Amino acid sequence: MLILIPQQASVSKISHPFFLRCLLPLLSASLLSSCPQNNPISGTSPDVLKLLYWQAPTILNPHLSTGFKDSEASRITLEPLASYNSEGELIPFLAAEIPTLENGGLSDDGFSVIWKLKPGIKWSDGKPFTAEDVVFTYEFISNPEVASTNAGLYEFIDRVEAIDDLTVEVIFRDVTPAWSLPFVGSEGLILPKHLFEDYSGANSREAPANLMAVGTGPYRVVEFKPGDIVIYEPNPFYRDVETLGFSTIELKGGGDATSAARAVLQTGEVDYADNLQVEPRVLEELEAGGKGIVLANFGPLSERIIINQTDPNEATEEGDRSSVEFPHPFLTDLQVREALDLAIDRDTIATQLYGTMGKPVANFLLLPQPYNSANTTYEFNLEKAAVLLDEAGWVDTNDNGIRDRDGVEMKIVFQTSVNPTRQKTQEIIKQSLTQLGIDVELKSIDPSILFSGEPGNTDTVARFYADLQMFTTGNASLHPETYMKTYTCDERSTRENNWSGQNFARYCNFEYDLLWDAATRELDPDLRQQLFIQMNDLLIDDVAVIPLVHRADSIGLSHQLIGIDLTPWDRNTWNISEWKKIGGSSGEDR
Numbered sequence: 001m002l003i004l005i006p007q008q009a010s011v012s013k014i015s016h017p018f019f020l021r022c023l024l025p026l027l028s029a030s031l032l033s034s035c036p037q038n039n040p041i042s043g044t045s046p047d048v049l050k051l052l053y054w055q056a057p058t059i060l061n062p063h064l065s066t067g068f069k070d071s072e073a074s075r076i077t078l079e080p081l082a083s084y085n086s087e088g089e090l091i092p093f094l095a096a097e098i099p100t101l102e103n104g105g106l107s108d109d110g111f112s113v114i115w116k117l118k119p120g121i122k123w124s125d126g127k128p129f130t131a132e133d134v135v136f137t138y139e140f141i142s143n144p145e146v147a148s149t150n151a152g153l154y155e156f157i158d159r160v161e162a163i164d165d166l167t168v169e170v171i172f173r174d175v176t177p178a179w180s181l182p183f184v185g186s187e188g189l190i191l192p193k194h195l196f197e198d199y200s201g202a203n204s205r206e207a208p209a210n211l212m213a214v215g216t217g218p219y220r221v222v223e224f225k226p227g228d229i230v231i232y233e234p235n236p237f238y239r240d241v242e243t244l245g246f247s248t249i250e251l252k253g254g255g256d257a258t259s260a261a262r263a264v265l266q267t268g269e270v271d272y273a274d275n276l277q278v279e280p281r282v283l284e285e286l287e288a289g290g291k292g293i294v295l296a297n298f299g300p301l302s303e304r305i306i307i308n309q310t311d312p313n314e315a316t317e318e319g320d321r322s323s324v325e326f327p328h329p330f331l332t333d334l335q336v337r338e339a340l341d342l343a344i345d346r347d348t349i350a351t352q353l354y355g356t357m358g359k360p361v362a363n364f365l366l367l368p369q370p371y372n373s374a375n376t377t378y379e380f381n382l383e384k385a386a387v388l389l390d391e392a393g394w395v396d397t398n399d400n401g402i403r404d405r406d407g408v409e410m411k412i413v414f415q416t417s418v419n420p421t422r423q424k425t426q427e428i429i430k431q432s433l434t435q436l437g438i439d440v441e442l443k444s445i446d447p448s449i450l451f452s453g454e455p456g457n458t459d460t461v462a463r464f465y466a467d468l469q470m471f472t473t474g475n476a477s478l479h480p481e482t483y484m485k486t487y488t489c490d491e492r493s494t495r496e497n498n499w500s501g502q503n504f505a506r507y508c509n510f511e512y513d514l515l516w517d518a519a520t521r522e523l524d525p526d527l528r529q530q531l532f533i534q535m536n537d538l539l540i541d542d543v544a545v546i547p548l549v550h551r552a553d554s555i556g557l558s559h560q561l562i563g564i565d566l567t568p569w570d571r572n573t574w575n576i577s578e579w580k581k582i583g584g585s586s587g588e589d590r
Contacts, residue, residue: 046560046581047247050270054260055417055447056253058226060213062189063141063148064205066461066502067451068571071186072274073230073251075573077124077215080188081115081134082180084569088368088478090180094118094129094190094216096166099179110175110523115183117166122237123192124220131162134183136193136200138170145201147498149453150187152491153482156520157182175521177528178479185476186571190216205454218244218577227448228253238577245563245580253448257419258282264292264556271581273556274572277421280355283554292559296357296552299568300367300474300483303358303425305546307331307340309506312413312465320495322464324506329408331467335392337543340468342385343432346378350549352428353421357552364547365536367568368478373533376540378547385436396437403437412467415443417450422470425548455499462499469504472551477569481520484535487544488513507544 057073059065081095090098096116099105105114121129138160141148158173170182182188192214199207213221218241219232232249234241252270255263260273261282266289276283276294283294314326330336346360362376389395394403394410403410414430416422423444430440443466445459451471458465475483485491489510491503512535519531539545555572557564563578 047245049246049249049272049561049579049581051249051251052255052260052263052270052273053251053253053275054255054257054273055275055451056227057230057251058448058452059210060221060224060230061191061207061210062186063150063191064146064210065451065453066149067447067453068275069253069447069451070453071189072571072573074189074213074215075186075217075571076219076230076232076249076251076576077213077217077221077235078189078191079215079217080185080190081117081183083185083188083574084180084478084567085565086567086569088569090184092118094121106179110172110177110179112169112171113179114163114167114169117168118239119166121216121239123194123216124214124235124237125192125195126237127192127194129190129192129216130165131168132165133190133193134168135160135162136197137189137191138182140191140196140200140204143200144497146204147455147500148204149500149502151497151500152485152502153187154182156481175523177523177525178477178481178520181477181479181481185569186574187476187482219246219249240577244577249576257421261286261294261556262289264558265289265294266291268292268558271558271561276554276556277419277551278554279353279421280357292557294554294556295564295566296554297566297568298359298550298552300476301472301553302361302364302366302474302550303422303470303472303548304364305340305344305429305548306461306464306469306471306505307337307507307543307545308464308467308469309508312467318495321458322506324492324494324508328467330394330405330410333392334543335388336394339385339388339392339436340433341543341546342379342381342388343436344378344429344546344548345380345432346548347380349425349428353424354549354551357554358549361547361550362540363536364539364545365480365484365532366474366550370529371480371532371536373536373540375533375537382432382435389436394437401437402439409439410437411439411441413441413443413465414468414470415445415450415466416470417447418444419447425470453500460499461504462493462501464493464504464506470548480532481516484516484519484532487535487539488516505544509538509542509544512538 053069055069057070059070060074062071062074079093082090082092085091096118099113141150142154156172156176158171161169195209196207211224218238220235222233223231230251234244257278261276261278263269264273265286268291310322311326311328312322315321316323350358350360362378363373365371393405396403426442433440449459486502487507489508491501492506493499493501493504515535522528560581563580565575
């Protein structure tokens with residue numbers, strides 16, 4: 001059975017899977033009545049934690065990657081100053097305390113914040129952690145030559161200064177209500193200056209520490225084979241090393257979502273499987289194997305279709321396609337985009353492919369809940385879509401079944417990652433578009449390639465050599481500034497920023513930019529909320545993006561594994577220092 005956690009519900013420190021399954025008040029009576037009295041325990045070693053990520057990590061520096069898979073693996077050894085838990089509370093990691101007006105950490109004018117750091121922290125190679133590492137991390141991320149994928153998060157900052165070894169001040173360019181965006185959560189992981197200072201420019205991807213990561217977190221990297229496996233051991237310099245639950249962590253990559261689910265739910269070969277984007281019927285069948293459960297948490301993530309505003313078939317003198325120099329021949333037409341939106345059967349996709357783990361959605365910004373606009377709707381109507389295309393002049397003039405105009409035929413390449421659910425989603429959408437007279441070529445790319453931050457690879461989401469592409473993302477913070485910055489003009493992914501910009505669609509609307517700029521400086525929370533809702537509504541009305549399904553983040557857990565504390569505002573491995581296994585050296589027998 002699937003354990004569903006409503007969006008923003010608290011799932012604090014799962015002390016035992018049976019607690020979730022049988023006692024959690026959020027569960028329905030029907031789930032409670034079906035709780036088993038006894039279950040077999042998976043057979044993995046108590047002191048070895050086996051994690052399976054079918055989307056394998058390829059780099060252990062999350063500032064140089066677009067993939068959650070890389071952040072998940074990095075988060076085991078790297079730490080931020082603080083992070084938000086499921087209740088929306090800031091929890092200190094490297095920070096000694098959370099800045100407030102009362103303790104002098106927050107300025108009255110909204111222009112700066114002072115972070116005090118925990119004393120005695122060391123990197124996993126034994127070097128001391130100081131405020132200089134925080135300053136360096138800002139300099140690394142904000143350097144255009146580094147081409148960090150998180151650079152947009154730090155553009156609000158004027159400078160970062162080390163007041164002393166244990167005190168750092170962040171000074172903003174303007175009034176900044178979202179002072180807790182930088183250095184917080186999975187996008188705020190701190191890098192060791194002594195290992196990256198010689199790689200803080202165009203050579204950033206050559207740093208050995210991108211692969212053999214050195215962090216302040218609970219476990220350190222022993223071995224890393226990109227696209228295959230990461231092996232960790234306890235960090236001997238970690239502040240609470242004696243409380244850690246595992247002598248070894250093995251993070252294995254490869255396979256697919258279904259095989260990952262089978263490994264944790266049916267065969268018990270692993271303790272944890274990430275991102276189980278698998279049809280609910282299949283998950284329920286696998287869960288009957290008795291080795292584990294599925295935990296599905298509705299956070300801020302949604303599956304969406306990105307619409308290319310540039311021509312993926314026209315090349316610049318440098319050989320770049322999908323360049324802002326060449327607008328798309330028909331996807332820049334609002335009526336065409338509106339027709340595409342009407343041709344998406346969200347209800348069928350959500351019901352047939354996601355079941356209880358997905359809800360059809362009309363919005364780009366879903367959480368926090370007050371930011372979820374009530375002004376938008378979606379509709380599936382092929383007749384309306386056909387009328388819009390006719391009115392726009394896209395008709396089949398040569399009777400070959402494909403609409404055309406001025407010698408251009410409506411042929412599109414629709415790409416996504418290799419994943420059974422996504423391939424079935426593609427097929428449903430292709431069927432509707434074909435009925436409309438649009439020729440659709442489906443393309444599936446290995447996720448380790450599609451979501452890599454490698455600027456030279458043209459098969460990535462950033463290069464976007466297709467007309468449509470589909471994947472999941474969402475805001476990583478209670479403050480949606482960075483997430484909504486995705487569709488600003490300056491964030492377009494181009495050669496000039498080494499394809500590090502997150503606006504893969506190359507959409508540009510100056511009205512949207514003005515709203516975003518105002519929201520980043522608005523201190524009144526109600527006005528900020530309305531500005532972000534206006535931004536969402538503009539994106540939906542302009543069909544700049546097509547949201548499909550509000551996806552639950554589904555993971556598989558062994559019945560042995562305890563201590564999981566999910567939050568929508570950080571990666572699932574954020575509290576891995578507290579994970580234990582029943583029968584392990586630090587786990588409890590229940």
